[in-house]
Amino acid sequence: MKYQHHVSQNIRTREEWESMIEAVNEIMDIRKSFNELVNLGIFTPVKDENEPEIFVSSWGYDQTNVTFYKVLKRTAKTITLQRIESKEVATGFMCGESTPLPDQTFGGPIRRKIQINRDGKEYVSMTSYEVARPWDGKPRRCSWYA
Numbered sequence: 001m002k003y004q005h006h007v008s009q010n011i012r013t014r015e016e017w018e019s020m021i022e023a024v025n026e027i028m029d030i031r032k033s034f035n036e037l038v039n040l041g042i043f044t045p046v047k048d049e050n051e052p053e054i055f056v057s058s059w060g061y062d063q064t065n066v067t068f069y070k071v072l073k074r075t076a077k078t079i080t081l082q083r084i085e086s087k088e089v090a091t092g093f094m095c096g097e098s099t100p101l102p103d104q105t106f107g108g109p110i111r112r113k114i115q116i117n118r119d120g121k122e123y124v125s126m127t128s129y130e131v132a133r134p135w136d137g138k139p140r141r142c143s144w145y146a
Contacts, residue, residue, distance in 0.1 A: 052102050055081060055124060055132040058140055066140045068100035069132055072109055079114050079124060081132070083107045088142055097139035 053071040058064055069081035085104035090096040112124045124132045 054084070054100050054102065054135040055079075056100070056135040056140060057126055057130045057132040058142075059130045060143075063094075063145045064141060064143045066098040066142045067126075067130070067132070068098075068135065069110070069126075070100075070102050070105060074114075077114060079112055081110045081112065081124070083110070089139075094145065095141065095143040098142045099139045100135065 055069040055071065057067045057069075059067070066086060068084045068086050070084050071079060072082055073080040082105045085101045085106065086098045087101055088096045088098045110126070112126065115123050115125065117123055122134060126132050
């Protein structure tokens, strides 16, 4: 492997190799611990203040449509959203992952009532078949038909 060859050029002894492997394993353990804390909700990464708040909905019958919305304004009871474009990357046959493109908006502002589910989490009813929730920052699975 090209990368392995590049790394091994700087390592002259077995002890240096073992030390490097140990350091890599420590880094992987730290990353695994960090991801576990995030998944448990104990640690929440700080959001960049310049990043817009985004809501996402996933809906459909024969296919899974993903729609992203940028938050324009909030009050105690209402939220004003604007639909934004998304980028879809195919990951398999007629399926992929969708991520938002916050700077590419279309349509006008949409004002909706903020609702709270039984778990205390926010959601917004967009239509009779579409509910939007705060986006967790992870790509969303989507699919298409023909």
